[in-house]
Amino acid sequence: MNNLDKLIKSYEKDMISTMSHIIPIKAVSPMSGGGGESKRADYLEKVLRSLGLSVKRYSYKDKYGVPRPNLVAVYGDKPRTIWIVPHMDTVSEGDPALWKTPPFKACVTNGKIYGRGSTDNLQALVSSIYALKALKKAGAELKYNFGLAIVADEEIGSVYGIQKLLKEHIFKRSDMFIVPDCGDANGNMIEVAEKGILWVKITVNGKQVHASTPDQGVNAHRYMLRFLLKVDELLHRKYTKTSNVFSPNISTFEMTKHEKNVDSINIIPGTEIAYIDCRVLPDYKLDDVLGDMKRVASGSDFSKVKISFEIVQREDPAPPTSANAEVVRLLKKAIKSKRGVKVKTVGIGGGTCAGFLRRIGLESAVWSTVNDIAHRPNEYLVIKDMVDDAKVFAELFV
Ligand SMILES: [Zn+2]
Known part of the structure; x- marks a missing residue:
């Protein structure tokens, strides 16, 4: 295990604690009867600032007059950036009677954390924050800037999330994007294409x-x-x-x-x-x-x-990202090295933020290690996957 891996492993308790803070702060779209992401964004902004990052908040009022905040932070001074783009909003809990634990409480048991949003998309959100923390702490020499774009409104079409951010001229043509919002339980599936x-x-x-x-x-x-x-x-x-x-x-x-x-x-x-x-x-x-x-x-x-x-x-269907694209090759290498699995590239019938990026020619790979339980009652994440995915994210930059 190298230094970075050891550091990330040592953050495991902190990652669980961060997750336990985030899950109770609801971030459901006003379209689904929720109050939006503001409170969760406040907390996340504090976490990012505590790492010494300068954070920009891009907030857009939706049709209900509710602010929908997106958080952007960049670490490094290299010409190119690899962006990790998790979303902070979640769907609602659905029928509460189907939950064995309170949906908006993080329940830690048997190496898992239960709670709404745990796997979709807070696991990747927390993994990426701690990957960045480890790179900073280790003083690692980065090949690319670490860009973190924590977006809003993914669950209902990204109207006030990635779609708005793309108009702010934050991202460069030469940048690369990882959308950690789909995957399988082995972490060996990179999604490069989405149907319309x-x-x-x-x-x-x-x-x-x-x-x-x-x-x-x-x-x-x-x-x-x-x-x-x-x-x-x-x-x-x-x-x-x-x-x-x-x-x-x-x-x-x-x-x-x-x-x-x-x-x-x-x-x-x-x-x-x-x-x-x-x-x-x-x-x-x-x-x-x-x-x-x-x-x-x-x-x-x-x-x-x-x-x-x-x-x-x-x-509308977006042009697929090539299986040979640089971002896919980098990710494959990092996954192989940190998770020891051979990766396959696939297309899916669902939609993620990657579709919006690909539509304007930005190469995007969708990947994470998750069970197929998003939006269901008793949603959970596997703590080991949260930690190991953080190692993969960190590996991309060194
Ligand atoms: Zn999602």
């Missing part, structure tokens, strides 16, 4: 009547079923390209939620609402997918109803 995401709400308006006189009405439910099946068939027939970076290796189109319609069996529904979740390979444009849905809706089969569309979420 399109969530569409579809409303079919017909005419509600008694079920015994269908000739007097227009059954919106029947037209919705027809529409969904037609669109489903068309999209799966047309968007067939595959990419072995992704698993599943193909674009996916799934009809998912539908809203409750009438209360009685003897009423023909006049309105029907359903949703489609599309995850589209970077080869395609979301506008084309949407255009296909609209074309089906305007066909003669649907002349008796009105079909309207609302985009619930849209993230």
